[in-house]
Amino acid sequence: MxxxxxxxxxxxxxxxxxxxxxxxxxxxxxxxxxxxxxxxxxxxxxxxxxxxxxxxxxxxxxxxxxxxxxxxxxxxxxxxxxxxxxxxxxxxxxxxxxxxxxxxxxxxxxxxxxxxxxxxxxxxxxxxxxxxxxxxxxxxxxxxxxxxxxxxxxxVPEPPPLQPDDWLGVDLGIVNIATDSDGDTYSGGHLNGLRKRHTKLRRRLQAKGTKSARRLLKKRRRKERRFAADVNHRIAKRLVAKAQGTGRGIALEDLKGIRERITVQKAQRRTQHSWAFHQLRSFIEYKARLFGVPVVLVDPRNTSRTCPACGLVDKRNRPTQASFQCVGCGFAGPADTIAAGNIARRAAVNQPHAAGDSA
Ligand SMILES: [Zn+2]
Structure with missing residues (x-):
């Protein structure tokens, strides 16, 4: 590769x-x-x-x-x-x-x-x-x-992919950029703060509309992108090292086709992050290949609403963005970790297809 x-x-x-x-x-x-x-x-x-x-x-x-x-x-x-x-x-x-x-x-x-x-x-x-x-x-x-x-x-030569004993599920989010099924979170440090500041600045500069304002805006955007890319590199590296070190493959949500399902409002909110998500996924897949760690994509439907204890799928299992509490059996935990666990389990039970083949 x-x-x-x-x-x-x-x-x-x-x-x-x-x-x-x-x-x-x-x-x-x-x-x-x-x-x-x-x-x-x-x-x-x-x-x-x-x-x-x-x-x-x-x-x-x-x-x-x-x-x-x-x-x-x-x-x-x-x-x-x-x-x-x-x-x-x-x-x-x-x-x-x-x-x-x-x-x-x-x-x-x-x-x-x-x-x-x-x-x-x-x-x-x-x-x-x-x-x-x-x-x-x-x-x-x-x-x-x-x-x-x-x-x-x-x-560089590609190592033969290892035969994984298990899967490390990874859920991508906004507050925590990634959460794995072991419960570890990977945050972007001050990336979100930088984005917020940048959004404010953008509004001000767009209102100004001068040539120098536009130039400054472009410069800021590039800086933000570089910072986000650096964060993504570090997260991808840690995830791949962890999967390799524990003899596991990596499971991610297959986001192809998800665009048709999300609402317009959600789509707008997602736009500014979608580029970074896409990049993180491609960094993970790329580094995984480099280290012989297999990557599988699983069906993303209801990964955040399914109870890992009793299997109940219900919207109300997510009372808040951050928390999960099953309305059936009462099982509770951090929402991102539970989603990542569901992703890992799906990889284990499904007929997985390798990320490299579908790309
Ligand atoms: Zn339950």
Whole structure:
């Protein structure tokens, strides 16, 4: 399977300037080409190349390889959403292939900039060193919070999946991002607080409606996403490590088709979280594969309303969001843990289908 490594660059101040200048020029060229793509209504690389290639070379003095990259970046962005002209941030990523980037051993990389090729020190962790020889083709140059990274895709062998004795059920929620069937909760720390603050700020900025307000808003959104992604990585890692350490597979709710069943109001509430949920699920599935932990998806219906003691399914078993109390037998406990337990039990009794097959 493929894994993305983030390799940190340690450029000199001069190299930093060269890299930033290259990114800025690259992305202005992208915005220029985006205009043409949108005007001509074309996401076709060959067609775009015919129209803009010489213009890009001339106006932006970009090397040939980069001009080609500009065109493909724009074509891909426009293809994703043809309703609007794509806009590129001044420090958006540049894709480098082997012709313009080469690894010099384990401690340096040579990379093309507008000031020629720069040989820049890199620092690799042991984990990264072991995988660097598996790098496939291209790398994305990324600038984030004042640091440059190369995001590279490496291929790592997949271990054979273990034969689980049992299942660790995982319920995904909003207050606790995840709860497992052992009763452990995985919270997002101050993620929800950050979201609330962000919602307030968004209202204020949207009311303002100025260009700088919009820019600030975008920046905040990116920051929030990065933070949420980091939280999700850590939660997925802990869950997979726990399942592996206890010889269990992971059971999740199969949320395909659930959208038709939920009400509009719920759907709206869910939107802002659905992206994060989807990401957490995919991180869990991905890390599980990496460690040979099987993942199964179970039918999500009534997992939070079913009594694990007597089997009674009743809406009233959930007197509050956080608590479960069976109206039949009186069995009570934290709602999330009970839902996670139901998920684990379903995985054990059902004919499970592996997550990887249905994706
Ligand atoms: Zn009961």
């Amino acid at each position: 493929n894994l993305t490594l983030m390799v940190k660059l340690h450029p000199t101040p001069e190299q930093t300037t060269a890299l930033l200048e290259t990114m800025e020029r690259f992305n202005s060229a992208c915005n220029f080409v985006a205009e043409t793509a949108f005007r001509e209504r074309t996401a076709n690389k060959i067609r775009l190349q015919k129209i803009v290639y010489y213009d890009i070379r001339e106006r932006f003095s970009l090397p040939a390889q980069m001009a080609v990259r500009v065109i493909s970046k724009v074509a891909e962005a426009y293809k994703r959403d043809k309703s609007k002209q794509p806009v590129f941030r001044e420090h958006g990523a540049i894709v480098y292939d082997q012709r313009v980037l080469s690894w010099k051993g384990l401690d340096r990389v040579s990379i093309l900039t507008l000031r020629g090729r720069q040989v820049i020190p890199i620092v690799l962790g042991g984990y990264q060193k072991a995988r660097l020889d598996r790098i496939r083709g291209q790398a994305d140059l990324i600038y984030r919070d004042g640091t440059f990274y190369l995001a590279v895709v490496v291929e």
